[in-house]
Amino acid sequence: MTRWLVHGLIPSGSSMVLMGEIHSGKAWLAEQLAVSVASGHDFLDMFRVEHEHVILIDEDSGTASFKRRFSRLARGSNVDPDHPSLECYSRCNFLLYDDERREWLRNLIRQQRGTPLVIIDNLERIMGGREFDPAGGSTPLADFCHELRDAGATLVVVHQTGVRRQSRVEDWDVRKEAEGFTVIIECFDLGMAVFRTPTANTQFVLKPIVRESPVIVSRPFTVALKEDPELTWARLSVVDDLPELKGSRRRDVMPQVVEGK
Numbered sequence: 001m002t003r004w005l006v007h008g009l010i011p012s013g014s015s016m017v018l019m020g021e022i023h024s025g026k027a028w029l030a031e032q033l034a035v036s037v038a039s040g041h042d043f044l045d046m047f048r049v050e051h052e053h054v055i056l057i058d059e060d061s062g063t064a065s066f067k068r069r070f071s072r073l074a075r076g077s078n079v080d081p082d083h084p085s086l087e088c089y090s091r092c093n094f095l096l097y098d099d100e101r102r103e104w105l106r107n108l109i110r111q112q113r114g115t116p117l118v119i120i121d122n123l124e125r126i127m128g129g130r131e132f133d134p135a136g137g138s139t140p141l142a143d144f145c146h147e148l149r150d151a152g153a154t155l156v157v158v159h160q161t162g163v164r165r166q167s168r169v170e171d172w173d174v175r176k177e178a179e180g181f182t183v184i185i186e187c188f189d190l191g192m193a194v195f196r197t198p199t200a201n202t203q204f205v206l207k208p209i210v211r212e213s214p215v216i217v218s219r220p221f222t223v224a225l226k227e228d229p230e231l232t233w234a235r236l237s238v239v240d241d242l243p244e245l246k247g248s249r250r251r252d253v254m255p256q257v258v259e260g261k
Contacts, residue, residue: 005037005117005154007048008216009208010190012115015145015155017123017184020194025204026158027061028225029194030119031070032077032236033156037117038085041077044223045237052154053116055108056088059125060158063090069234072227076235096126096144109151118148121158123184142187159184189213197222203239217242 003012010016020026036043040051058066067081070088074081087108094101109116120126123141130140148155185191191209196202202225208218221242227234 002214003115005050005052005115006033006043007050009043009047010154010156011213011215012050012052012154013149013152014189014213015149015157015187016190016192017157017159017188018192018194019159019161019184021162021196022160024194024196025223025225026160026194027058027066027069027121028073028234028236029192029204029206029223030121030156030158031056031073034086034088034117034119035070035073035077035079038083039077039079041079045235046242051085052114053085053112054087054119055105055116055153056086056119056121057092057094057105058088058090058121059092059094060122060160061090066090072232072234073236075233076226094120094126095128096140097128097130102144102147105148106151109148109153112152116153117156118153119156119158123157123159139187141184145187157188185209185211190215204236 004010005012005014018026018030033043034054034056035041036049037052038054040049043049061069066088067090071081074083094105096102105118109118127141145155145157189211190213191211193207193209195205195207197205204223204225205220206223207220208215210218221238222240223236224239225234225236
């Protein structure tokens with residue numbers, strides 16, 4: 001029987017890479033996931049989560065930008081940004097090849113009960129200019145994923161795939177956009193490709209890329225950014241129907257009673 005962190009989407013103890021172009025919504029999604037798991041609130045107002053401690057390492061945005069976005073998402077879910085289950089580090093110079101920093105992270109994981117969620121943003125920075133897949137021998141990135149899972153964590157790593165390209169709405173096809181995401185994904189159990197839709201509203205399409213995972217939702221689905229005019233709070237929510245979550249498995253995936261929506 002599958003143990004879930006995010007029911008139907010992220011198995012507990014697995015590794016996932018969240019991939020997309022610049023400004024495609026990756027950081028928003030990663031931080032919404034952190035808020036949801038640490039607080040026990042539904043992820044994207046759709047997926048039931050198991051409450052776990054969260055270790056979030058932001059090496060991408062910088063402290064000020066990270067704090068603004070994270071605080072807005074926390075307020076959007078009525079969660080204290082200083083929630084005791086949220087452990088955030090911004091620009092702490094974490095490097096995948098640094099043995100001291102890896103031991104530091106393993107110790108943080110081992111100090112927690114259950115299966116804590118570790119989110120690292122972003123992959124290119126923690127690689128420190130090293131090759132993702134050097135010739136010969138095992139892949140350091142794959143070894144790192146196994147190492148953190150063995151320490152007892154569920155791992156989500158954010159990866160920027162390039163500069164955002166412009167496209168017309170009528171020509172936009174998420175299946176074509178997802179081509180080429182095969183090199184990095186081989187190091188993980190699951191991939192999630194993120195695309196900013198070329199529409200007036202701020203919406204993202206998530207495309208699960210399932211390798212060795214019992215994920216229920218395997219087709220693209222759309223998520224919208226909701227925010228107030230003063231930009232004091234923000235929240236991400238699924239906006240299209242997910243038939244995979246209905247039927248006999250619905251009770252396993254969705255909460256029976258959803259309050260405050």
